[in-house]
Amino acid sequence: MMNDLEPYLLRTYKRIPIDLARGEDVYVWDTAGRRYLDFYAGHAVASTGHCHPRVVKAIQEQAAKLLFYSNVAGLPLRVEAAKLLIQSAPPGFTHAFFANSGAEANEAALKMARKHTGRAAIVAMQGGFHGRTAGAMSVTGVERYRVPPLVPGTTLVPFGDLAAATAAVNDRTAAVILEPIQSMAGVKTASAEYFQGLRGLCDRHEALLIYDExxxxxxxxxxxxxAPRHDVVPDLITLAKGIASGVPLSAVLVSKPIAERVSYGEHGATFGAGPLAMAAMKATLEVMREERLPDNARDTGAYLAEKLRGVRGVLEVRGLALMAGIKVEADAGAIQKHLLAQGVIVGTADEPGVLRLLPPLTLTRAHVDEFIPHLIGSLHHES
Ligand SMILES: Cc1ncc(COP(=O)(O)O)c(C=O)c1O
Incomplete structure (x- = not known):
């Protein structure tokens, strides 16, 4: 267990000290059989809960039928799955491009924006995180992730500051890219006026608005x-994490005017939209719809926020639904460690003193009731 005992793995990750064996819904079990309440979902990925039976069945059946074939051949499942995604998308989105990771989706979106506008400049946000590949890293607004040489042409502005964005966006701007809620930065969002202002700014300069979702x-x-919260619809939306419940998959949702001008050979990804990932995404979206998981996220998230606000030592509760950030009085890393010892997994953030809660969207009030006493115990232990 742990980094020192993992001789073959490059030491790029600081791990929490558990070795996992299996998962079910909102719980995971370690190799010793100990159960953990998972308020992190493998970094916001296990959207339908760990090993949702319907998703597992779809993956197993597809694996036995056709594990993989690339985009060179048609696949009815690919069309069905993409249709489901596009039919659930905000108005104006007509096509999807599939890749494998969030970074790759952002690369594709930035490339499409540059090609569509014939411009090179990008405006991105301080504190924003978009991935580790060259293009995605270059629009990431956290210094420690930006390893030179960066792709030229990015201006970073403070998130939530419309005056700063107005000063930076001009007729050379291809796109403005942002996380509508900055997660890694500490679960921070901005006002409706800000998002509407960015949309107006992009329209005035014929630049594109990209939401990293x-x-x-x-x-x-x-x-x-x-999107379209605050009545703002961007031109491109990137998706990954929970889209296929844990099978690697990402997507760019493309609005009609951009989609119409994309031509053959312009972009590609061997594994993108493969049969296994499409089966997993289709099952995930069906579960989302049938089990009304977005509604559950909103209701359980509201209950969680209300309970958190009543906890002594919680200074601030941020975020929306089941994307929650809590600012605590104590050291967030120490609380995370203490919670883990109690059998609860949570995340931290780049901002010191912030815990991130990104549980499966199947979370219930009973899970919240199980979580809160552990949080109280950890906060009091550390204070
Ligand atoms: C908002 C956001 N964008 C992009 C990424 C990059 O995704 P990936 O690690 O799949 O490349 C992440 C990953 O944490 C993210 O949170």
């Missing part, structure tokens, strides 16, 4: 997508 998408904020 890698975390906010697929039900987490109480609706399937953050």
């Amino acid at each position: 890698v975390q906010t998408g697929i039900g987490r904020t109480g609706r399937l997508f953050f």
